[in-house]
Amino acid sequence: MNTILKSDCRHFPGSRPCTFNKADGTTCPGCVHYAPKNFRILIIKLDAVGDVLRTTCLLPGLREKYPDAEIIWVTRARTRDLFLNNAFVSEIWTVENDALARLGVERFDLVINPDADKFTAALAAAANCAVKLGMTLDERGSVQPANPEAVEWLQMGAFDDLKKKNTKTYQQIVYEMCGMAYARQRIVLETTRAEREWAGEFLSGAGVRGGERVIGLNLGGGGRWKRKRWTEEHMLAFAGSVLTRPDFRLLLIGGPFERELIGRMLSKLPPSVVSSGHDRTLRELIALVGACAAVVTGDTLCLHVACALGVPVVALFGPTSAAEIELYGNGDKLVAKGCRTCYLTDCEVTPNCMDTITPDEVMGAMLNRL
Structure with missing residues (x-):
């Protein structure tokens, strides 16, 4: 039998036909x-x-x-x-x-x-x-x-x-x-049309009306850095400020670590507040962030997703470095006053560094980006 397979082609996965063969029956001889x-x-x-x-x-x-x-x-x-x-x-x-x-x-x-x-x-x-x-x-x-x-x-x-x-x-x-010139090359993250449509349907199903701008408030800080997260008191106060604007709709964003926090926040806020839930898939979370008009977040995944998708960001920093974070000119960094950039995963200092970032500061920075 003549060998027509070019097994050294990067498109050949080894155990099945390549995408081009599946699409139109193309075989290796003469394949462009x-x-x-x-x-x-x-x-x-x-x-x-x-x-x-x-x-x-x-x-x-x-x-x-x-x-x-x-x-x-x-x-x-x-x-x-x-x-x-x-x-x-x-x-x-x-x-x-x-x-x-x-x-x-x-x-x-x-x-x-x-x-x-x-x-x-x-x-x-x-x-x-x-x-x-x-x-x-x-x-x-x-x-x-x-x-x-x-x-x-x-x-x-x-x-x-x-x-x-x-x-x-x-x-x-x-x-x-890596010996390469840095020119603010973008984070690579692509959403599909189906994912964007899913996010739109999720928000409309939660009562978000056309013309309302969704403001994402990320409640999480990950499992390691307990003090990356803004204080619950400040998040509630910020949420109250957002709710005074008739053209805004608040979206609480969280994951498995925030299950209890999401529940407490929702119990203290009006039913018009939307929650991502704690069990969204990674791609669903990405799609929801992409649907926001702006995102308020600590130094965590949500920040990098927003930067990748071009969503304006207000980023809050306490124990970790603000200097290391690239916002690509589409956000503001609010850095805690006092003992910041300590790189401690937890501490008992009172008031905590993240207490020093006020809801009014965050609201002002966000409005300046919209």
Whole structure:
């Protein structure tokens, strides 16, 4: 039997026909879509969901520098859906599925790992590749910079005083780590028409009328940083200010960690307030943020989603660095007064740093963006 399959084509998934064959019966001989696997880039970024999302800013720069490269991203299963409709990435590998097995076999031309945790650094070290950027793990179990440009980020992770003095955004740092010029390349996140329609139907089903502008108030701060979250008292006061505007409709945004908080907030607010619920899928959450006229949020996933989708943001900062956050000129940073950027996951200081950001400040910043 004659061999007509070009198994080295990046579009061939191995166990099934490619999308072009499925669409119109195209076979490999003479196929205009044939793209051999020449230069291969492996990006390793596992955690957290918001950090994975903002790291996608590397993709436009890599595509410009390596226009014909195949880009593969290793991550965790819970972040996989961030890459739906992402035209820059050829494959997503997860550590829960096939990443470890394939790392032991496949070869790459460039590996990028911005994280210094030992598991991620070990994945970078294990990758079969001569050129590595970012962090790796040596044979004695020590995290090491793979290139001189990675030293700055590694040391910032080791010394809080360097983190506090830093004035660069995370995006600029990772671009410099990869030896590329930073020009505020966008976070890559695409919603589908079906997702946008779902968000519209969800909001209209909750009573949102045409002409009303939805103001998203993100209640969450993630599970690790308890003080990233604005105080409940201030959130209620801000919600009250939003409700005085007849053209605004308030949307409370939260996840599993905010289940009880959502319930308390709703019990104290009028029934016109809309809630995302605590059990939205990642793609549903993204679609709801994209439907907002503006979003008020702490330093968490919701912030990066809003930035990616071009939704105006008022971002609140206490224990983590405001300087590292790129808002792409479409938002305002309100930084807590007093003991800020402490990088403590929790503290008992009273008043808490996030208490110093007032509802009036937040309302004023939001109105200036609308």
